[in-house]
Amino acid sequence: MGSAKTAKRSHISVIVITIVLCVLLNVLPAFLAWFFDLPLYLDTAGTIVCAGIAGVLPGITVAVATNVLCGFFNGSSMYYVFINVMIAMCAAWIGKYGKKKRKAALAFMLVLPVLFGGIVGTLFQWALLGRLQFADAAQMSSYLTEAAGMGKISAAMIVNLGINLLDKGLTVLAAIFIIRLIPAAKKELLSVYGWKQKPLSDEELKLLTKKSDDGSYSLKKRMSIMLVTAVVSLTLVMGWISITLYLENVRRDYAASAQGAADFAAEMVDASRIDEYLRLGKGVPGYLKTEEVLRGIRKNSQGVKYLYVIKLKEDGCYYVFDLEADDTTAYQPGDRADFEKAFEPYLPKLFAGEEIEPIESDDISGWVLTAYSPIKDANGVTVAYAGADVSMQYLTGYVRDFLLRVLFIFSGFFVLILGYGLWVSGYYLIYPINSMVALTNSFMQGGDDQEVLEENVKKMNALEIRTNDEVEKLYHAICTMAGDTAEKMKEIRHYAEATSQMQNGLIITMADMVENRDSDTGAHVQKTSAYVRIILEGLRDHGYYTEKLTDKYISDVEMSAPLHDVGKINIPDAVLNKPGKLTDEEYAIMKTHTTAGKKIIERAINTINGENYLKEARNMAAYHHERWDGKGYPEGLKGEVIPLSARVMAVADVFDALASPRVYKPAFSLEKSLEIITEGAGGQFDPRCVEVFLDSLDEVKKILRKFHGA
Numbered sequence: 001m002g003s004a005k006t007a008k009r010s011h012i013s014v015i016v017i018t019i020v021l022c023v024l025l026n027v028l029p030a031f032l033a034w035f036f037d038l039p040l041y042l043d044t045a046g047t048i049v050c051a052g053i054a055g056v057l058p059g060i061t062v063a064v065a066t067n068v069l070c071g072f073f074n075g076s077s078m079y080y081v082f083i084n085v086m087i088a089m090c091a092a093w094i095g096k097y098g099k100k101k102r103k104a105a106l107a108f109m110l111v112l113p114v115l116f117g118g119i120v121g122t123l124f125q126w127a128l129l130g131r132l133q134f135a136d137a138a139q140m141s142s143y144l145t146e147a148a149g150m151g152k153i154s155a156a157m158i159v160n161l162g163i164n165l166l167d168k169g170l171t172v173l174a175a176i177f178i179i180r181l182i183p184a185a186k187k188e189l190l191s192v193y194g195w196k197q198k199p200l201s202d203e204e205l206k207l208l209t210k211k212s213d214d215g216s217y218s219l220k221k222r223m224s225i226m227l228v229t230a231v232v233s234l235t236l237v238m239g240w241i242s243i244t245l246y247l248e249n250v251r252r253d254y255a256a257s258a259q260g261a262a263d264f265a266a267e268m269v270d271a272s273r274i275d276e277y278l279r280l281g282k283g284v285p286g287y288l289k290t291e292e293v294l295r296g297i298r299k300n301s302q303g304v305k306y307l308y309v310i311k312l313k314e315d316g317c318y319y320v321f322d323l324e325a326d327d328t329t330a331y332q333p334g335d336r337a338d339f340e341k342a343f344e345p346y347l348p349k350l351f352a353g354e355e356i357e358p359i360e361s362d363d364i365s366g367w368v369l370t371a372y373s374p375i376k377d378a379n380g381v382t383v384a385y386a387g388a389d390v391s392m393q394y395l396t397g398y399v400r401d402f403l404l405r406v407l408f409i410f411s412g413f414f415v416l417i418l419g420y421g422l423w424v425s426g427y428y429l430i431y432p433i434n435s436m437v438a439l440t441n442s443f444m445q446g447g448d449d450q451e452v453l454e455e456n457v458k459k460m461n462a463l464e465i466r467t468n469d470e471v472e473k474l475y476h477a478i479c480t481m482a483g484d485t486a487e488k489m490k491e492i493r494h495y496a497e498a499t500s501q502m503q504n505g506l507i508i509t510m511a512d513m514v515e516n517r518d519s520d521t522g523a524h525v526q527k528t529s530a531y532v533r534i535i536l537e538g539l540r541d542h543g544y545y546t547e548k549l550t551d552k553y554i555s556d557v558e559m560s561a562p563l564h565d566v567g568k569i570n571i572p573d574a575v576l577n578k579p580g581k582l583t584d585e586e587y588a589i590m591k592t593h594t595t596a597g598k599k600i601i602e603r604a605i606n607t608i609n610g611e612n613y614l615k616e617a618r619n620m621a622a623y624h625h626e627r628w629d630g631k632g633y634p635e636g637l638k639g640e641v642i643p644l645s646a647r648v649m650a651v652a653d654v655f656d657a658l659a660s661p662r663v664y665k666p667a668f669s670l671e672k673s674l675e676i677i678t679e680g681a682g683g684q685f686d687p688r689c690v691e692v693f694l695d696s697l698d699e700v701k702k703i704l705r706k707f708h709g710a
Contacts (some may be wrong), residue, residue, distance in 0.1 A: 014186070015193050019058055019065070022046030026066040034074050039134040040167045043070060043077075044087050044113060047501075051088040052095035054190040059088030064416050073137050076133060079405060081412025083120055087113045089415075091175075095536065105178070113168040118161035122153070125160070129403050137163055141421045150161045193425045197435060197465040199678065205431075207438070220430045225639055227421035230412050239406045243399060251369065251392075254303045255358040258371035258388040259590035261301035265386035266373040268319070269309055274375065274384045277320050281333035291321055298323050299387075305368070306389035309375065312350055320384060335346035343370075353382025360392070362363070367392040432465045439463070443482055450493060453486045465487055523707050524656055527563035530703045531693070532645075532651035538692025539648075548644055553616075557645045560617030564624050564649050566596025594634045597621030597659045624650050627684045640686075647686040650694055654684070658702060670704065 023396040025046030029493075043066055051059020063084035069566055070077035090112040094105045106535040127135050132138040137159050144155035174390045192199045209611040271288060276284050282291075298307040308331070309320040316338050319331035333335065339347065342361030349356050350372070368389040465475040536557060538551040568576060571593055575586045582590060601618040623637060623646035630638030658673035668676070674694065681690035693700070 003258050004580040008209060012193075014059060015188060017052065018054060018190060019062055022058075023065045023069065024049040025049065026062065027069050030066070030070050030077075031073060033204070034070075038132060039136050039163055040170075041117070041474045042167060043067075044084060044168065045171040045174045045178070046082055048091040048109070048113075048172060048180050049087045051091035053177065053181055053187045054193065055096075056089055056092035057194070057419050058190075059092050060085050060412075060416050060419050063088045064412050067412065076128070078127060079408040082408060082415070083116050083124070085412045085415045086116045090116070109176075110169060110172050113172065114161065117168055118165035119157060121155045121164065122160040126153060126156060126321050127536040128401075130410070132164070137378060194423060194432075196427050196467045197463045199434070200431065215323060219433065220426070223430070224422060227425075231417050233409045235406075235414060239403065239410075241478055242406065243402060246402070248465070251360070254390040254392070255371065256367055257302045258304060258369055258390045259373070260360055260370045261297055261304045261307060261388035262373035262386045264297050264301075265307060265309065265388065266375045267373055268297070269384070269386060271375045271383050274309075274311060274320055278318055278334055281491070286483065287333075290375060291323070294321055294323055303390040305391040306387075309384055310387060312347075323543075350385065352588075362489055370477050385612065386423045390663075393523060412566055428467045428469070428627045429471060432463075432471050432475065432612045435463055435465075436460070436475060440478060442484070443485075450486070450490055453489060456481050457486050461478050504655060515600070520607070524660070526657045527556055527660075527703055527707055528564065528649065529561040531700070533558045533647055534696045534699045534703075535648045535651060535689050535693050538696050539688060542688070542692055542695075544645060557616045557648065560614060561620060561649060561652075563597070563601060563617040564620040564623055564653065565593065565597065566600055566617075567593035567595070569594040569600075591625070591633050594622050594625055616643075616645045619645050620649045622646070627687075628686050629683050640688075646687055653691045654680070655693070655700075 015406065023046060024044045028043070032038075033042045044063075047063045047066065049061055050062045064081055066079040067077050067084055091109065092110050094112075097105075122132070132141055141152070141156040141159045144158065145152050146148050148155070150158075184197075199437035245296075256443050272285070273284065273286070277287055277290075282288060294307055294309075298304050301307075301402070306322075307322055308322040310317040311320060312318075314337045319335045319337065320333055322331040324330045340361060342359055343350075346359065352434045353374055353376075355374060356372055360368055360369050361367075368391055370387055370389050372385045375384040375386055414577075432440070439456055439460045443453060443460070459679065460479050463475065471597050508693050533554065536549060536554045537547055540554070571590060575582065575589050598618055598621055601614055601621055605614045605618065620643075622634070623632075623642055625636045625640045626632035626635065626646060627650075628639060628642070630636050654678055655673055658668045658676055659670065661667040674697075677685070677690055683685040
């Protein structure tokens with residue numbers, strides 16, 4: 001455990017050092033390009049190196065860190081995080097899948113960064129600056145627009161593509177040179193740094209993805225949706241909060257500025273001369289001097305666009321002074337204007353000479369913030385109001401520009417956060433869990449094969465999941481359970497084999513007891529069991545009764561075949577071993593061996609809870625003298641109503657009786673025996689059983705040679 005932790009710390013150190021060196025490989029050339037005012041970026045070589053050998057997350061980390069650091073000397077660098085992140089993703093993809101096709105990978109490694117930097121970079125610069133970032137590039141773009149009649153954006157894109165071709169060409173070549181200098185062992189170490197288990201090959205990853213892609217929502221899909229939703233929501237909320245706070249601060253500052261300007265103007269205007277200014281205008285001595293003072297107030301008040309003095313009457317407001325940037329549109333002394341709708345709720349207070357809070361409106365004067373200050377005479381009576389308007393219209397452009405900048409900055413961090421989240425969920429959850437699921441399913445499908453079970457246990461232990469959390473605990477629990485299960489299965493299989501051998505021994509013993517009483521049935525049970533297996537396997541090979549003929553069924557029938565004549569234990573010796581032909585009464589007694597055998601085996605079944613092989617033993621003991629045409633005994637069953645095991649035994653039993661000597665007859669020849677069997681197809685025997693028996697003559701002859709010699 002200690003060595004594993006040491007190796008892990010060493011691995012992390014290598015990754016951190018690699019990221020730091022790659023960031024420096026980006027920042028130092030970028031600083032030199034900025035310092036010498038070169039129209040180049042030179043900030044992606046380290047990104048390509050790191051992403052190409054260590055993967056997408058380290059590459060994105062280098063890209064984001066590079067733009068953040070470059071932002072200290074080049075403020076616009078922060079807005080191009082997304083472009084460098086996309087280049088990192090391209091480099092990681094090419095580094096992973098471009099090993100077999102190096103020339104194509106090199107071409108893509110050059111083309112994709114040029115396209116991202118040229119096309120996307122142009123759109124970013126145009127959205128932020130309205131021109132290209134570099135002065136020389138902007139001048140060249142203007143020249144193309146004027147001389148060649150090209151569109152501004154098209155000309156800018158061509159120039160920027162040329163710049164990026166040179167810039168990215170240099171950085172890609174430098175990155176490739178550096179990658180080749182790195183030892184293969186270091187590259188391998190960096191390429192597998194993320195795995196918290198035995199690294200999976202591309203084929204194994206595809207297999208895991210294929211197995212989990214069943215149309216349902218996998219953990220990977222859910223994690224991706226959750227991360228995207230969380231990061232997008234966070235970005236939107238942060239952007240909205242930033243804009244809201246900024247607008248509130250701006251409104252507060254401008255409201256204070258407007259109120260200050262209005263208050264100052266109210267102090268500078270002589271209240272006793274308001275009516276005279278209103279009636280006689282600029283010809284009144286002192287009017288122009290007061291107007292000049294008001295101009296100075298407007299000029300020195302932040303954001304104030306309009307400054308004016310009005311007198312309120314029932315039919316509207318009458319201008320005493322009106323200062324605008326363009327005097328040709330200004331109201332003249334005595335001019336009347338209707339009340340704007342935004343001010344109607346405040347008119348009672350205004351007519352009462354009271355002060356009011358600044359008002360935000362979007363009417364005749366556009367989107368403005370207005371502050372009023374009462375002008376009072378010597379008796380404290382309000383005779384007019386000084387008003388100051390701050391234009392808020394520019395905030396629309398600011399908000400758009402702010403949103404663009406936030407979007408450009410957050411886009412790179414968005415991909416970084418999303419990439420980190422997917423990396424963590426992949427290496428700490430998805431890959432370990434899918435690997436455990438795949439091996440657990442394989443373990444479960446191993447069934448009765450002990451070697452497969454033990455091999456799967458070895459594979460599971462070889463995963464070496466080390467997430468150091470609940471997933472690792474689950475892994476160790478599954479490994480322990482799988483190992484214990486395999487051992488238990490081994491023990492159970494050992495006991496089952498011992499039990500099976502004991503059962504087989506008991507069956508053979510019972511069959512021998514019967515056979516020893518019957519002087520004519522030498523090795524009958526062994527031969528019939530062999531013929532039964534030949535017929536059953538032949539039926540399966542021919543595709544007959546496939547649903548019935550499982551490996552277990554065949555094994556059960558073959559194992560219990562020796563008990564088919566167990567009922568003969570109840571037949572008297574005088575009848576069982578009579579050398580001549582049986583009388584009708586004796587034949588009736590002989591036929592009772594089927595029902596007696598059925599009762600004997602049913603008692604055994606009830607004793608041992610009905611094992612399958614004994615059920616087939618019962619079927620064979622009871623019905624192996626039934627006929628396909630329904631003329632057999634004891635019940636006169638017909639066709640497929642007769643149990644399959646009994647139909648098979650009927651062929652095996654009769655053939656052995658024909659081909660073997662009896663006290664009442666000599667052995668028939670093979671040809672004669674087969675002729676009789678063939679004639680019985682469809683009458684006495686299931687024709688399919690006869691067909692496959694005849695098709696297996698080579699196997700039949702081997703049995704005959706074994707027990708009867710040449």
